[in-house]
Amino acid sequence: MRDTKESRLLLVLLIAIAFALITVDIRGGENSPVDGARQAAATVFGPVENGLSSAVDPVGEAVSAIRASGSRHDRLAVLEKENAALKAKLGSDDRNRSRLTQLDRMLKIAGEGQYGIKGAQVIAIGSAQGFSWTITIDAGASDGIKRDMTVLNGDGLVGRVTTVGPDTSTVLLANDPDFTVGTRMEGGDELGFASGQGDRPLRVELLNGKAEVKKGDRLVTFGSQADKPFVPGVPVGVVSRVDPSGGGLTRTLYVTPYVAFTKLDIVGVVVQAPQKDPRDTVLPAKPKPIPTPTVTVTVSPSAGASDGQRQQQQ
Secondary structure, eight states: OOOOHHHHHHHHHHHHHHHHHHHHHHHHGGGOTTHHHHHHHHHHHHHHHHHHHHHHHHHHHHHHHHHHHHHHHHHHHHHHHHHHHHHHHHHHHHHHHHHHHHHHHHHHHHHHHTOEEEEEEEEEEOOOTTSOOEEEESOOGGGTOOTTOEEEOSSSEEEEEEEEOSSOEEEEETTSTTOEEEEEETTSOOEEEEEEETTEEEEEEESOTTOOOOTTOEEEEOOOGGGOSOOTTOEEEEEEEEOOOOSOSSEEEEEEESSOTTSOOEEEEEEEOOSSOOTTTTSOOOOOOOOOOOOOOOOOOOHHHHHHHHHHHO
């Protein structure tokens, strides 16, 4: 349509009519005279709007779903992070409880033996190739550690200090083949020397070839001159096998050590020896024997025997 004077006049007229209809509709409310026309328009254009709505809604739902998915993903990530932190805390708590138990047992041994100890943690292990059994602990010269000090834990003898640095030390474990310690049998004075055999039981040579020894007997450290490298009374292990006496000058025993050398964590270095030999007081309490159940058998006479007895009585 060309922009003429008549077209502009028509446009103004249509706008005026539209405003008039809007005014009448607003003032009429529910009784508006144009309500019928509006309903007719709704009848004609309603299905088209519904179709458009059904076509557009999946897109809107998809967008909402993506947004919700993002929020759910973020929440899931937060929950997973919280769960991982909780598991780590629980694991840390379990480890701390284990260490606390180890420390309590070690302090109990130190108290019973009157050993002055310096606590330390195992921070490295040596190569087990060629039967070299060593550990590194986080205590050194700055902590008062010196060479040839006894090392123990809550179970018994761990080894002896061989090398000392400013803040760390190396400990030769009691199961190393180069390790030897003097021992004494519980409840007596039978002396011997225990040597390491790697992952096998300790080998002990008793000085008395005719000593009376049996499986289950226990040994402690005999001690060294000036208490270096070993203080007396530290639990060593339990006799697991006794070689038959061959009439030699010595007798061979095999001893299962108290200490699990593959599971070391908290240890103590004896920096002050006891004033007197604790002898057997540091050994753990002996397990109580399990009573053997007794079975009482009651024999009741059979029916045939009862009939025979009655016939004899008649």
